[in-house]
Amino acid sequence: MSTDHYHDHDHHHPRGVLRSILRPHSHDAAESVDAALEASRDGMRALKVSLGVLAVTAVVQVVIVAASGSVALLSDTIHNFADALTAVPLGLAFWLGRRPATRRYTYGYGRSEDLAGVFIVATIAVSSAVAGYEAVSRLFHPHDVHQVAWVIVAGIVGFAGNELVAVYRIRTGRRIGSAALVADGLHARTDGFTSLAVVVGAVGVALGWQVADPAVGLLITVAILLVVKGAARDIYRRLMDAVDPALVEQVTAILAGVDGIESVDAVRIRWIGHELHAEAEVTSDGKLTLTQAHDVAEHAHHHLLHEVPRLAQVTIHSSPVVASGLDPHALTAHHFTHAPTR
Amino acid sequence: MHRLGDTVTWDPFPPTRHFDDTMDRHDAHRAIGVSAVGLAATGLIELAIAVLTGSVGLLGDALHNLSDVSTSAVVFLGFRLSKRPASASHPYGWERAEDIAGLGVALVIWASAVFAGFVSIHKLTEHGHTTHLAFGITAAAIGIAGNQVVARYKRTVGRRIQSATLVADAQHSWLDALSSAGALLGLVAVALGLPWADAVAGLIVTGFIIHVGYEVTGDILQHLLDGVDPALVASAERAALEVPGVDHAHVRARWMGRSLLVEVEGFVPAGRTVEAAEATGRAVEAAVAAAVPAARAVLWCPRAMPA
Numbered sequence: 001m002s003t004d005h006y007h008d009h010d011h012h013h014p015r016g017v018l019r020s021i022l023r024p025h026s027h028d029a030a031e032s033v034d035a036a037l038e039a040s041r042d043g044m045r046a047l048k049v050s051l052g053v054l055a056v057t058a059v060v061q062v063v064i065v066a067a068s069g070s071v072a073l074l075s076d077t078i079h080n081f082a083d084a085l086t087a088v089p090l091g092l093a094f095w096l097g098r099r100p101a102t103r104r105y106t107y108g109y110g111r112s113e114d115l116a117g118v119f120i121v122a123t124i125a126v127s128s129a130v131a132g133y134e135a136v137s138r139l140f141h142p143h144d145v146h147q148v149a150w151v152i153v154a155g156i157v158g159f160a161g162n163e164l165v166a167v168y169r170i171r172t173g174r175r176i177g178s179a180a181l182v183a184d185g186l187h188a189r190t191d192g193f194t195s196l197a198v199v200v201g202a203v204g205v206a207l208g209w210q211v212a213d214p215a216v217g218l219l220i221t222v223a224i225l226l227v228v229k230g231a232a233r234d235i236y237r238r239l240m241d242a243v244d245p246a247l248v249e250q251v252t253a254i255l256a257g258v259d260g261i262e263s264v265d266a267v268r269i270r271w272i273g274h275e276l277h278a279e280a281e282v283t284s285d286g287k288l289t290l291t292q293a294h295d296v297a298e299h300a301h302h303h304l305l306h307e308v309p310r311l312a313q314v315t316i317h318s319s320p321v322v323a324s325g326l327d328p329h330a331l332t333a334h335h336f337t338h339a340p341t342r
Numbered sequence: 343m344h345r346l347g348d349t350v351t352w353d354p355f356p357p358t359r360h361f362d363d364t365m366d367r368h369d370a371h372r373a374i375g376v377s378a379v380g381l382a383a384t385g386l387i388e389l390a391i392a393v394l395t396g397s398v399g400l401l402g403d404a405l406h407n408l409s410d411v412s413t414s415a416v417v418f419l420g421f422r423l424s425k426r427p428a429s430a431s432h433p434y435g436w437e438r439a440e441d442i443a444g445l446g447v448a449l450v451i452w453a454s455a456v457f458a459g460f461v462s463i464h465k466l467t468e469h470g471h472t473t474h475l476a477f478g479i480t481a482a483a484i485g486i487a488g489n490q491v492v493a494r495y496k497r498t499v500g501r502r503i504q505s506a507t508l509v510a511d512a513q514h515s516w517l518d519a520l521s522s523a524g525a526l527l528g529l530v531a532v533a534l535g536l537p538w539a540d541a542v543a544g545l546i547v548t549g550f551i552i553h554v555g556y557e558v559t560g561d562i563l564q565h566l567l568d569g570v571d572p573a574l575v576a577s578a579e580r581a582a583l584e585v586p587g588v589d590h591a592h593v594r595a596r597w598m599g600r601s602l603l604v605e606v607e608g609f610v611p612a613g614r615t616v617e618a619a620e621a622t623g624r625a626v627e628a629a630v631a632a633a634v635p636a637a638r639a640v641l642w643c644p645r646a647m648p649a
Contacts, residue, residue, distance in 0.1 A: 103572035104564075106594035111567050118445070239566060240438045241598070245430035268433040272568070279605075279641070286617035290646040293616050315605070317643045320617045 039176035046172040050165040057161025068150035110273030117180030117235035128224035135217025158195030178274035183231040241270040260296035275312035286320025366503035373499040384488030391481035398465040399525040399544040437599030444562040451555040462544030485522030568596040581633035601638035612646035619644035
């Protein structure tokens with residue numbers, strides 16, 4: 001998270017103040033910034049480790065392919081290699097997200113992570129289409145499976161490697177709040193499903209039940225579609241600037257309890273990549289000086305950083321309590337028709 | 343030529359229009375509905391004649407036009423969704439739905455490019471035949487006319503109501519007209535005795551589709567990444583600094599659909615009261631709204647200037 005002001009002029013530059021706004025308490029804010037950076041690092045590490053696991057899985061499969069000479073297995077292995085590549089845009093997004101804000105991207109590059117998520121969801125959707133197509137084509141053109149034992153071993157290896165990666169990515173993604181990393185974990189899980197389908201199909205064929213292969217393939221297609229639905233919904237929500245309503249309630253309640261805040265008019269929270277950014281409109285006594293109002297805001301900010309995990313930035317806008325019923329924001333008020341947050 | 347978003351939405355118009363959302367959306371709905379019907383008719387005529395003539399270029403063009411209708415459905419859904427008021431789960435409202443619909447439009451353009459390229463290469467390598475050339479040429483001409491009318495209509499309405507999505511859609515219709523022109527040229531060349539011309543024309547059209555797809559995607563991605571034209575940020579800062587009592591200003595901005603949200607962090611003398619800062623803020627909001635016509639909401643955050 002960039003907190004430095006980007007202008008380079010040094011005359012009367014309120015850098016200290018700005019810093020104190022964005023990193024209001026040296027210790028807390030530093031913790032918060034560090035936490036954000038650490039989250040990106042954790043995400044990167046999850047990607048690297050899981051890429052390693054997938055590479056080992058693929059190498060084992062290649063060895064089995066060489067030993068068995070099975071063309072069907074070869075295509076599954078190539079699929080595994082190709083699918084691991086969704087980690088590339090995601091890694092790029094984690095790296096981009098740590099870059100400071102610019103004049104064009106005034107909120108930083110955090111949202112590139114969610115766009116990487118779109119790419120991952122599209123890849124899962126294509127995978128499900130391919131799996132469905134293959135299952136249907138095998139239904140009409142059943143083919144013999146040779147070297148059933150090898151196929152089963154390779155399938156189990158593929159399933160184990162992918163599921164391991166899936167659990168690791170999903171867990172890390174949930175912890176650091178990255179919807180895209182969770183989606184990539186789900187992607188690995190669907191690849192594991194596909195390998196499992198190969199195993200079940202091969203067992204069926206070995207038992208002389210030819211229809212098992214396409215039937216399992218169709219079941220797996222449906223399972224992948226269910227997974228893609230969940231992942232797509234999460235990424236869509238991030239792109240929509242949607243957020244858990246409980247979070248808005250929590251922040252509203254915390255702000256309402258801060259001394260010096262008379263009322264909480266609006267709270268807006270959104271995800272930028274794996275960070276939460278909040279913006280609050282509160283009222284306070286109009287006779288306070290800005291410095292005093294700033295102290296109130298700092299106090300509120302402090303509470304929020306302690307109590308809301310993954311919150312990276314808070315902007316608190318205090319306006320005077322309106323006595324005459326004249327809303328100072330009448331001009332723009334109807335653009336933010338707020339939920340009842342008072 | 344097909345820049346969207348920032349450049350298009352710069353068109354100045356009276357500030358009172360900014361807040362007239364209901365009318366805008368009504369216009370958008372009508373523009374999308376009329377265009378969809380017109381394009382569907384054009385596409386179906388082309389499809390029938392493509393089957394008759396065996397022209398792969400015309401077939402691709404027809405399917406491309408019909409895919410536009412489904413694109414319009416996506417855009418329509420985006421407009422419908424974006425009308426919803428903000429809620430606890432969507433504290434910023436639903437306007438981003440338009441950007442996501444725009445992403446859908448971009449994906450359809452890319453899919454069209456892949457399809458057109460595939461069909462053309464297939465025809466080229468298989469040496470496919472083309473018959474009933476007069477019908478084919480007529481259908482391609484209908485394709486050009488239909489798409490030009492629709493593109494012009496959507497672009498006019500889109501610019502007036504500042505909808506990047508609608509303008510993106512207009513670009514797509516414009517590209518359809520180009521693809522019809524390619525099909526027309528190919529068929530004329532076939533009539534002149536060059537049987538491979540249909541497929542080659544298809545390939546050239548594919549290149550145009552890729553080009554437009556690239557540019558449309560860039561603009562939509564920039565919106566989704568919270569990117570804005572830096573000139574816009576600079577002019578908002580200049581406007582804020584011109585208000586008496588503002589010593590320093592720092593602006594952040596982003597698009598949500600057709601709305602530009604501007605956040606002004608303004609530094610005022612530390613001794614000012616919250617009330618005084620609020621009065622300054624109202625002046626800043628007015629100044630920024632005047633300087634940046636696309637701004638639909640200005641959030642003022644007063645800060646104490648260090649002594």
